Amino acid sequence: MNKLLPTSTAGSLPKPTWLAQPETLWSPWKLHGDALLEGKQDALCLALQEQSSAGIDIVSDGEQTRQHFVTTFIEHLSGVDFENRQTVRIRDRYDASVPTVVGTVARRKSVFVDDARFLRKQTRQPIKWALPGPMTMIDTLYDSHYKSREKLAWEFAVLLNQEARELEAAGVDIIQFDEPAFNVFFDEVNDWGIATLERALEGLKCETAVHICYGYGIKANTDWKKTLGTEWRQYEKAFPKLQKSSIDIVSLECQNSRVPMDLIELIRGKKVMVGAIDVATHAVETPEAVADTLRKALAFVDADKLYPCTNCGMAPLPRSVAQGKLRALSAGAAIVRQELSGADQ
Numbered sequence: 001m002n003k004l005l006p007t008s009t010a011g012s013l014p015k016p017t018w019l020a021q022p023e024t025l026w027s028p029w030k031l032h033g034d035a036l037l038e039g040k041q042d043a044l045c046l047a048l049q050e051q052s053s054a055g056i057d058i059v060s061d062g063e064q065t066r067q068h069f070v071t072t073f074i075e076h077l078s079g080v081d082f083e084n085r086q087t088v089r090i091r092d093r094y095d096a097s098v099p100t101v102v103g104t105v106a107r108r109k110s111v112f113v114d115d116a117r118f119l120r121k122q123t124r125q126p127i128k129w130a131l132p133g134p135m136t137m138i139d140t141l142y143d144s145h146y147k148s149r150e151k152l153a154w155e156f157a158v159l160l161n162q163e164a165r166e167l168e169a170a171g172v173d174i175i176q177f178d179e180p181a182f183n184v185f186f187d188e189v190n191d192w193g194i195a196t197l198e199r200a201l202e203g204l205k206c207e208t209a210v211h212i213c214y215g216y217g218i219k220a221n222t223d224w225k226k227t228l229g230t231e232w233r234q235y236e237k238a239f240p241k242l243q244k245s246s247i248d249i250v251s252l253e254c255q256n257s258r259v260p261m262d263l264i265e266l267i268r269g270k271k272v273m274v275g276a277i278d279v280a281t282h283a284v285e286t287p288e289a290v291a292d293t294l295r296k297a298l299a300f301v302d303a304d305k306l307y308p309c310t311n312c313g314m315a316p317l318p319r320s321v322a323q324g325k326l327r328a329l330s331a332g333a334a335i336v337r338q339e340l341s342g343a344d345q
């Protein structure tokens, strides 16, 4: 990006009410068959239009074609039984009924590549596409086949790499892997989590990002955050190894969080998507509040590597709130961009 402080979102945006129940995760579709396919494409166009009109520089599909950021990818794989569900504890935090791995996992066909091609046709702006990361995928499943989290993560990394290479060929500029699990399973992150992530991005020539957050603004997550104390130092565990990894961009939660900003120093050299929008509140940030967060981050990341972003996806928010937050992000980034260009003269 030539533009300083290019803005983007972590990924998901609210869906229109005619497509799915609003403010709900895993919300069932309201349309079926061909009408659903057409509805998803229409929603993708709306999400793109909302980002563009708010002044967002790096746009996405707003995850309009997926029910959930992990489940939808898994649904397209063989070796996973969706009828045979088990209750597991996701990220050591909340119980969910999830599908079971019953055999060798394989990607029979591409998952999001048609959607990415469709988005590419609609815009000349840079596109970012989010995929679940290997560690977060295994944490959203019950495995009765491999019986090893690490082994299954390596299998998923291979399938994600196949998908990522096709997304790149479809014209995606940045491929992002969502790894909220990196904030929870620190030993595994360092043993094999970052290694499997690097396997997923092997051979890619486009830019790559990893998004590590404290989750959507749902109750299970906000309750968990209350137990984390006054300083959230989880990033400290993964950052030293991430700094040495081949990933280009690290996407973080910073707005209204208790993450000490100086932890960003540990990934010096990487581009940083600084979360300057809190997705756990309906209150829309002022541009000045966004600018303030970005200024604080500038002490630890060079201006040409700072990418203003949201803390996490905005799928569970009311659509009008998400729109307000997109505009605040854009306006806040513009304030700091102006200050930086003034400083150059």
Ligand SMILES: [Zn+2]
Pocket (backbone or CB within 6 Å): 010, 180, 211, 212, 213, 214, 215, 216, 311, 312, 313
């Ligand atoms: Zn997130």
